Amino acid sequence: MKRLTALFLCGLGILVGRVSAQSLASPTDTTVFTAELFFELIRANHPIIKQAGLFGEEAKQVVMQARGAFDPKLASSYDRKEFGNTLYYNHWQNKLLVPLWWAGIDLNASYDQNAGQYINPAERTPSSGLAGIGLSLPIGRTISIDARRSAVRQARLAVNLAEADRLKLVNKTLFDAAKSYWEWFLAYQQRRLLVEGYELADLRFRALRERALIGDAAIIDTTEALITAQDRLVQRQQAELEEQNARLRVSTFLWNERGQPAELPVSAIPQQAPLTTYSADTLQALLNRATQQHPELLKLAAKAQQLTIEEQFRRAMVQPQITVSASLLSQTPTVDVPYDWSDYYSFRPQNHKIGLDVVFPLFLRKERGKLREVQVKNQQVALERQQTNRDITNTVQAAYNQLQALAGQVIVQQQAVQNQQRLLQAEQQKFDIGESSLFLVNSRETKLIDLRIKGEELKTKYQKAIAELYYVAGTSQ
Incomplete structure (x- = not known):
């Protein structure tokens, strides 16, 4: 009986080792779905990424609308009255x-043909009509900037705002995707380890039951082994449920090139979590990049530039509005009547029209109030930029500190797993020679499973910390 028991325990140890090796090995019918491929698919097909790409196109259309203020305009009007055979x-x-960008000048060309018995003499023209060419020049408030040029300049800066919004949305989407991916990694690893633990407990229960049937083990030991197997079965079922839900969250980010939702293949498994180290040089590079290209700072910089342009325009509006207009006039030729080009289409200085418009509100309350409002907004944006810059710097530093701490914890946890593995092996050897109990073996084994799961949790936190570090630095690279 002793020889039979020894042979049985040796066989049990061999089976346990085989189960452990099989559960740790990658299945042959699975495919590793890497994080890099996951992010590439998101960048190429995700609707939110495509939506973010439309921000710039929308801003360009706003610029086109603002430029419409400089489009040439052609106007024509006809009015005739005839009564009692009298015109x-x-x-x-x-x-x-034709509006011009420079100095707010407007070029104009005109052709008038007015006739009739009761027409205003000042509006009467030759029978062939009267042509004119001239310009309108603002003097004072709008010679350097006016509403049209201010609108175009601010619309151009809106393109920078749109680009900042695009970067922000892309970064947020990829950051959320990274968290979902590594949560799937953790759920997969938990399920794998709990399946391994359940198979070991179930194998140990069946082995003890066979020993109990031949009278070599107490029935109560089989009860304890059964309880352990049942407890791990419940944990395994819960882990399988969590993995299914984690796969669904990953599938939320998957779309094909036709814009249709895609599902994560059943055979897909996540990649291993690499323990990539990051030095102080990486931190400094990210800080430099954050201070220059962070979406929040880019948005505030564009807003500050817009407010600066608006302030220049409001300062100009405080000045008197003086507009000078001048046009040269010339008679047009008559059809089928001989003419001399020196007489027609000859814009001579003695034939002209001039005008002067002066507008100046006496109290300037509207203009001064609007100017002060813009100045206050500009100061607010400047202060917000200072605070945002400081917040971003501290957030990046904090994320880097967390990353470094997690790197050390992962290494320590790996060492703890190795030490616990040695304890389990020693306890198993003592159990094989009858110097230990099933309770101690199960305890050592449960502790090892817990340490392994905690190790995978730390790896997951480390990968999330990497994603967070780049996210708070304003980049998704």
Whole structure:
């Protein structure tokens, strides 16, 4: 009986080792779905990434709308009155207005043909019409900037705002995806370890039951082994459920090139979590990048530039508004009547129109109030930029500190797992020669499983910390 028991225990040890080796080995019918491929698919097909790409296109259309203020405008009006066989008046007026960017000048060309018995003498023209060409020049408030140029400059800066919003949305999407991926990694590792633990407990229970049937073990030992197997079965079922839900969260980020939702393949498993080290040089590079290209700082910089342009415009509005206009006039030729080019289409200085418009509010309360409002907003943005810059720097430093701490914890946890493995092996050897109990073996084994799961949790936190470090630095690279 002693020889039979020894042979049985040796066989049990061999079976336990085989189960452990099989559970640790990667299945042959699975495919590793790497994080790099996961992020590439998101960048290429995710609707939110595509939506973020439209921000810039929307901003470009805003610029086009602002530039519409400088589009040439052609206007024509016709008005005629005839009563009792008498032509009271016949007005036909045409004007082409061409706004110029420089100094707010407007070029204009006109053609008027007015006739009639009761027409205003100041509006009467030759029978062939009267042509004019001239310009309108602002003097004072709008010679350096006006509403049209201010709108175009601010719209151009809105493109920078849109780019900052795009980067922010892309970074947030990839950060959420990274967290989901590594949560799936943890759920997969937990399920794998708990399956291994359950198989070992179930194998030990069946072995003890066979020994109890031949009278070599107490029935109560089989009860304890059964309880351990049942407890690990419940943990395994819960881990399988958590892995399924984690796979669903990963699938949320998967879309094909046609914009249709995609599912994570059943055979896909996550990659291993590499323990990549990051030096102080990496931290400094991220800090430099954050202070220059962080989306929040880019947005505030664009807003500050917009407010600076608005302030320049409001300062100009405080000045008197003086507009000078001048046009040269010339008679147009008559059809089928001989003419001399020196008489027609000759814009001579003695034939002209000039005008002067002066507008100046006496109290300037509206203009001064708007100017002060813009100045206050500009100061607020400047202060917000200072605080945001400080917050980003401290957040990046804190994320780096957390990453370094987790790196040390992962190493220590790996050492703890190795030590616990040695304790389990020693306890198993003592149990094989009858100097230990099943309770101690189960305790050592349960502790080893817990330490392994904790090690995978630390690896998951470490990978999340890497993603967070780059996210708070304003980059998803």
